[in-house]
Amino acid sequence: DVKVTQSSRYLVKRTGEKVFLECVQDMDHENMFWYRQDPGLGLRLIYFSYDVKMKEKGDIPEGYSVSREKKERFSLILESASTNQTSMYLCASSAGTANFGYTFGSGTRLTVV
């Protein structure tokens, strides 16, 4: 069964900490994405990557960075966590052929205190 695995289901971090959210897929997908989901705002794209070492900004990249050193792993980094980054973070991957859409990870609920 194909999978997108997010390393943590729940995280609590302090304001100002550097936070790493990890995402690994085992489907040999080219494309990987990071979204955040907030009530009333839906899913908003933070960053995405179409290839190893490649990254592109989404709609709300401020306060975030990403790393894709290997095809299967896409990391989201909060350089200095703030309370307004408390959210559900969803990682997704896709083959890029349009036939299947995205496969999502189980999500990481991050609370910044």
Place this chain on the structure above:
Amino acid sequence: ELKVEQNPLFLSMQEGKNYTIYCNYSTTSDRLYWYRQDPGKSLESLFVLLSNGAVKQEGRLMASLDTKARLSTLHITAAVHDLSATYFCAVDEDQGGSEKLVFGKGTKLTVNP
């Protein structure tokens, strides 16, 4: 900029009734996806619609796509409690085939006994 609008955002219905969720989008695309999200969980793929006139059915749910009207519908037949969830439509804004999805805000469906 592609915009995706779903309506209604909230839907409360009785078991056994029929209803339709609408997904409108603002720019040309012939690739549309429907996802389901249960509370506290991630998104699960329901339907992939890749051409004008595409229709897919799974159990009590049927999705269709009219690319000329820029409209997709998700029709619920004889609703049951297990269908209670949030349903998202998403449209691929990258016509080059790399898949970059823009999501609607979701429709929260509650099916009451």
